[in-house]
Amino acid sequence: MGVNVPNFGPGTDPGVLRDWARTVEGLGFDLLMLSDHLAVTPDVAEQYPAPFYEPFTALSWLAGVTQRVRLGTSVLIVPYRHPLQMARMVANLNQLSGGRLVLGVGVGWAKQEFAALGVSYERRGALTDAHLAAMKAAWDNKDDYRGGQIPIWVGGGSDAAMRRAVRLGDAWHPLRFSAGWLDERLPRLRSLAYEQKRPVPALAPRIVLRLTEKPVTVAGRLVGEGTIDQVMEDLDRLRILGADTVILDPVGDDPEETRHPQQAWQAIATVAARWNWEKK
DSSP states (O other): OEEEOOOBSTTOOHHHHHHHHHHHHHTTOSEEEEOOOSSOOHHHHTTSOSOBOOHHHHHHHHHTTOSSSEEEEEEEEGGGSOHHHHHHHHHHHHHHTTSOEEEEEEOOOOHHHHHHHTOOSTTHHHHHHHHHHHHHHHHHHOGGGOOSOOOEEEEOSSHHHHHHHHHHOSEEEOBSOBTTHHHHHHHHHHHHHHHHTOOOOEEOOEEEOEEOSSOOOSTTOBTTEEOHHHHHHHHHHHHHHTBSOOEEEOSOSOGGGGGOHHHHHHHHHHHHHHHHHHHO
């Protein structure tokens, strides 16, 4: 079990990030993940306002204030950086953290940010594939790039994302979906793996965490939304479907929630208490 921690928003600063990390680790979670944006253009700022802490820098800071919890990106936007730069940063961070890094990757969506960085939005899928292949080659063949076995989780729910997960990833990392959606997509993942004559990647989804007092019964309910009993049923269903790791996303769409992290901490503490109790 892991937690996606906000590294952006009006309530976020180095001290809050440190408190998030210590809370996540102290509650017994296995993984802490951060998001990625480089140029906070208007389309990005609408959802993820400044300050936005660059994930490699922030994860390096958090590696020094934690001991056990794994650290990762959900997700790193691969086309934004040169592949050899990423390969070295990832390898170094994995070494400095004691082999605790998980690299979640994606192609990106913010057209204005692509334009600001001088990167082709239309070629983002092809660039992601080429960059990942170059990174893996650097890790395999260059001594100063080696950082151990770094898991790659490929984000996204499209066929292209699943093909990428089969070909270049260790896990498929779908993000925030409604109940029943994953049941429909997993057969497609297995079919794509069969077509490419490759193993089916592990399943490592990221779900919302929205605890309510009364059950959520509306159509389109998101996995992870509802009473604690509903959330535990969702987690059990994900386990049955083969999920290796599940990442909880406890901060909503309103950036003002970053000013009150205690609410999110209470939510993840509630899940942790039930999860640990049910495992005994």
